[in-house]
Structure formats: structure tokens, C-alpha cells
Amino acid sequence: VGQRYEAETAPAVCQGTIDSNHTGFTGTGFCNGTAAVGAYVQFTVNAAQAGTATLGVRYANGASSGAARPANVVVNGTTVGTVSFEVTGGWSTWSTKSLTAALNAGSNTVRLEPTTADGLANIDRLDTA
Ligand code: GCU
Numbered sequence: 001v002g003q004r005y006e007a008e009t010a011p012a013v014c015q016g017t018i019d020s021n022h023t024g025f026t027g028t029g030f031c032n033g034t035a036a037v038g039a040y041v042q043f044t045v046n047a048a049q050a051g052t053a054t055l056g057v058r059y060a061n062g063a064s065s066g067a068a069r070p071a072n073v074v075v076n077g078t079t080v081g082t083v084s085f086e087v088t089g090g091w092s093t094w095s096t097k098s099l100t101a102a103l104n105a106g107s108n109t110v111r112l113e114p115t116t117a118d119g120l121a122n123i124d125r126l127d128t129a
Contacts, residue, residue, distance in 0.1 A: 005043045005126045007031035013042040016119070022060065022091040025124045030060075033120035040074075042111040043126045047103040054129040055099045055110065057083070061121035062091035069121040074111040075101045083112065085121035094124060 006027035008018040014031035016039055022030070031041045047053060061069050069085040080101055088095045101110065114120045 002128045003046065005045065007041055007043070007123045007125055011044045013040070014123075015039040015041070019122070022062075022122065024060070024092045024094050026058070027125065030122045030124045031120070032122050033114065035117065035119040037115060037117055037119075038113055039119045040071075040111045040113040041120060041123045042109055045103060045108045045110050045126065045128060047105055047108060047128075050103065050105045052100055053103045055101060056096045056127040056129070057099060057112065058094055058096045058124040058127070059085050059088070059121040060091050060094045060124070061085050061087045062089070062093065063087055063118070067116075067118065069118055070115050071120060072113045072115060073099055073101065074109075074113055076104065076108055079113075082115075088121075091122060096127075
């Protein structure tokens, strides 16, 4: 059974503001990360057992420039990959990016760390499969 981790709910960390001005999010808001390289959102993901996990990151990118918002995927402090949050068509249009990552049994940190000055897309939540 998958678990849902909202970006606005501790122990998640949002280096930016929790906003609710664009509809369609779940929970009470979403993380609008600061527009800066490295301004991250971090989820704490619990895994029943060690192994490869599929993680869905729900996000919106309504940038009128059409530019994606690329980020490093950092699991338990190690960069394990990259993800490109492409435009979704509007800030109220949400899409899900699927990532795979090796997790430890128990608690893991999964951090999305933007690599451009635009910062992250707006991040709603992370789901396990
Ligand atoms: C707009 C939008 C924000 C978004 C920001 C951005 O200001 O309202 O929700 O985070 O653009 O470009 O990241």
C-alpha cells in the first residue's frame, strides 16, 4: 500500500513558502520553493524493507517561459539522479513525475534540490507505490 507525504506536513521541509493560491493541490497547500539553486524540498519516506522504490512527485510548473525546473534527487544525503520538472501548462495543472530510488529499511530522506536559479516547480506531495 502506498503512502502519501504532503510537502506542507512535517517532517517534510520546504525551503520556501507553503502556498495555496493555485488550486488542485492535495492537503492544505504546496511547497513554492525559493527561486534559487539548492532551495530544496525534502520528504521523509519510510520503507518497510530495503530496496528499489518507485516515488511519484506531484508538481506544477506554469512558467510562461516554458522552461523546465531541473533538480537533483538526493537520497539520504547522496545525489542519486536528476529529474526535470517540465511545464505542465499552468500553475493549477498538476502532473506526477515517477522516480526510482534505492531506500533503506525505515526512515529515508528524499530531497529535490533545484539546479537552476528559477528553483523548483511547485511541489504538492510525494507518493510511494
Ligand atoms: C508564480 C507562481 C508561483 C510559482 C512562481 C515560480 O509566481 O504564482 O506559484 O512558484 O511563479 O515561478 O516558481
